[in-house]
Amino acid sequence: MDPKLPDDQLKRLQEQRHEKRIVRKIVMYVGIAIIAIALIGSISSYFYISNALKPVDPDNKKAVKIELPIGSNIDTISQTLEDKGVIRNAKIFKYYTKFKNASGFQAGTYQIPPSMSIDDIIKSLKTGKVYRKADLQITIPEGLTLDQIGNIIAKNTDYTSKEFMKLVTNEKFIKEMKAKYPETVTKDINGKDIRYKLEGYLYPSTYDFFTKKPTLEEIVEKMIAQTDAIVRSYEPQLKELGMTPHEFLTFASLLEREATAQTDRETIASVFNNRIEQGMPLQTDPTVLYALGEHKDRVLYKDLEVKNPYNTYLNKGLPPGPIANAGRASLDATVDPAKTKYLYFVADKDGNNHFAETYSEHQNNVAKYIKSQK
Template sequence: MEPKTPQNKIKKLQQLKSEKKTVRKIVLIIGAIIIAAALIIGVSLYFYISNALKPVDENNKKPVKVELAIGSNIDSIAQTLEDKGVIRNAKIFKYYTKFKNDAAFQAGTYKIPPSMSIDDIIKSLKTGKVYRKAEFQITIPEGLTLDQIGDVVAKKTDYTSQEFMKLVTSEKFVKEMKAKYPDTVTKAVDGKKIRYKLEGYLYPSTYDFYTKKPTLHDIADKFVELTDSIVRSYEPQLKELDMTPHELLTFASLLEREATAQTDRETIASVFYNRIEQGMPLQTDPTVLYALGKHKNRVLYKDLEVENAYNTYKNKGLPPGPIANAGRASTDATVDPAKTNYIYFVSDKKGQNHFAETLDEHNQNVAKYVRSKNDQ
């Protein structure tokens, strides 16, 4: 046993200090190892989960048929999706949906491409619809004629306007549309005086396309398909009005080309109905322009004399068919017009319409709004 001399005490303290320093180093090293391990595990886990949540194959847009039976739980649904090759990992999918509280899925048959994201798959299974990112869109504005729609298609695809018109005016395509959508595309389109049988039958809307180059046939078919869906939604009103789908689309097309403001459509519709009821010609300028086959800023008096079935100055009632493709607002106004006694209307230089019940009132409006406009 060493004597307790001052030197020994100092030596002892130095040893303790050295041991503490060593222990501290060991603790720091172990701590660093633990932190590094945690980081490695965390990063690895992050990349593992992130990879598991990615689409199986972003380039594979071919739909895979997936059937989910009634009463399926999240475990069986996740496993089915993995087995079908539309998700990467069933367990990760299950925990991800539970974390987002998105596990209330609908039974049914789905067509899901391996390129679809996890979030879009979840959205699809919750709503019963398939959500995919469109390759491109085609927007058809209201009021366009068939040839103008051809121009729009030509700008958004590799097809020409001429190719589009050749298809949609072909007897083969018209016959196919009549067979496919018999409630909407009826024999009424076969009228001898109709210029284009499917004029007015390509609904104005924004269309999503999920392949880079769909066939021209599929594009046109999609336009007609939406028209069929829209027209059939008006079946109760058509029955009440004793109006055919062809008459609905024809009448709505007149409003689409004539109205300058949303609020005017119902009132203009009432004018047309009042004129028809009284046996008066509709006398709407857009039908004259359609009869001429020209786009003009102003209709001249000599234009009103054109001998053509579409000229509503020369012929009473509706023209043989639509003169453009009408949107929802004009179609709504057709089946639900305003209740008025108006027989006439004229627009001023700002495009605002002025309505009248008598010819004297109308002549006053013309003198005030049209002649003064033309004199400027």
């Protein structure tokens, strides 16, 4: 302190220094308060989240039936689990699944007790494990036509294949399916040359039913609902390709009936695309068999002349509709075909396909793998 300063200046200087000390104290106290509040908030949030991730009732082993419909998203699943009382907080569950990078939850019926941990619930939903044994299970393989699916239904239920075909060709039922699944079952199935409107729309999979005798409508709709969910998962690719769901299922059905391996599907898809681009008929034998309405081991030359909209030897482009149901491998190959210049392929007696870019190369393959092996 300068003793030479006048008393009034000295007094002001002392007041300023005092004010600065007070300001520094206020800032310090405010800072401490903010840190304390943040710390308390963090601790509170930690305990809140930790509590939300605990089982609802560790002592309650009684399972709760949870129905997760096909097409359910994480918001719907989380809210359903909270509403059923098997998790504490839907939002925390949703964010926790994202933190764990958990996805691919399976639709179905689950039996989940309130004592189950969050991680076990997530694991169950990812694997699609059903805790309740199904009263009826039906497996539909890939590459089947409606009449073949009808035979499987007849073997596994009390319904006849005739009753099945009557339902899947019933206009009222078809109209209901169009109304329920408008993005997949579109007006394209009404084409004048289509044999069966729902051909190719019953997805190949294993279906569980939890009543001893579900109605035939329930059985068929479950398969159509699965097709809807699968097709909608390809929406970005279909939009990019400019392909409708009906064209998608039709193209994939050809691959399903022609291919014997995953690589074949992708390569055959490229052949079909190359032929379409060059204005050539697809000339695929399975469409001839579908046109004939019968199952044969060999297609004869006379068969190729059958006058039918499904015969791709006589008609260019895709047939009017699917000729069978297609599985995931064929659907994938449809939207992601191989890049080739192939225009021809022929299968040998072992089912291996041999591809060619020119007709002369194709003739050599036919001579080598077909005629020489007769």
